[in-house]
Amino acid sequence: GTTRDAVDEVIDYDGQKLRVVDTAGIRRKGKTELMAEKLSVVIARRHLEAADVSLLMIDATEGVTASDATIGGYAHESGRSVVIVVNKWDLVTTARADGRPPADGAIFEQQVRRALKYLDYAPVIFVSAATAQKDGRSLKRLLDTAIRVAQERRKRVTTGQMNRFLEHIDFQKAGVPMSKRVRILYMTQAAVAPPTFVLFTDRDVKLHFAFERFLENQIRRAFGFEGSPIWFKVRARKKKEAR
Incomplete structure (x- = not known):
């Protein structure tokens, strides 16, 4: 052509x-x-x-x-x-x-x-x-x-697998300033192609780049997703829900 x-x-x-x-x-x-x-x-x-x-x-x-x-x-x-x-x-x-x-x-x-x-x-x-x-x-x-x-890119991780994965991650190693840190209450995969994860957090703060990068690297190490970008969405839980 x-x-x-x-x-x-x-x-x-x-x-x-x-x-x-x-x-x-x-x-x-x-x-x-x-x-x-x-x-x-x-x-x-x-x-x-x-x-x-x-x-x-x-x-x-x-x-x-x-x-x-x-x-x-x-x-x-x-x-x-x-x-x-x-x-x-x-x-x-x-x-x-x-x-x-x-x-x-x-x-x-x-x-x-x-x-x-x-x-x-x-x-x-x-x-x-x-x-x-x-x-x-x-x-x-x-x-x-x-x-x-x-x-x-079509691989799916169950919510149970993801939350067991989170239990073993030391987020202190992410190198994020205290003011930018969030606590992930739980996380679930909402979509595939590309793999998209929803993070339910304790407060409404945009994920720090270093935190997001650290989490992505840990997910890849545990589950793969070779060749595909990984997307994150953050949802802050209200105080009653976060208890």
Whole structure:
């Protein structure tokens, strides 16, 4: 397709039907670069809002670009699950035309993580489009990861499991100022896709960033939710209810 087109196709994979929408060409260069790129971002955002999983394609020869960060931000804000896909990996791990040394996977992933800090929950996979056409391993790894992430975003934790989990969390380690601390009376998962938790607290205070981050990390450690953002909603209980 052209820069402004999105290719929509349903594929059969491992007994499942997957709808794949390709918004390729977002970073196309040329005289009409600005207008075409703006339109492409609008189209990509529209498709993102209808998707379960976003495959954020990073060109290994370029690294994370401003457009990559923009699309990644849209995916995060709209509650989509994300898999970060580093494409053309074969071109930077062998002798390079630009004279630079071959890339190291661990170092490259660290660079991606620094550029996309808000997507720290997203798995990073390395693929090579050229070799994928020959043996299909890259495509299999990509689809398997996308399916796993799609399943994670629909995972549900019972209220009993969540409250037993809370009993073992030391919130003193969250590093939150006393004036910003809240006591969680109980917590329940209200929705999936993305996983959304309602916290019933002792007072009506917006969660401090450090507290929310700490709680999210503890939830991920206990229950997973790989590739999916986690949303929180806070409801303060009245004094009578909090007793």
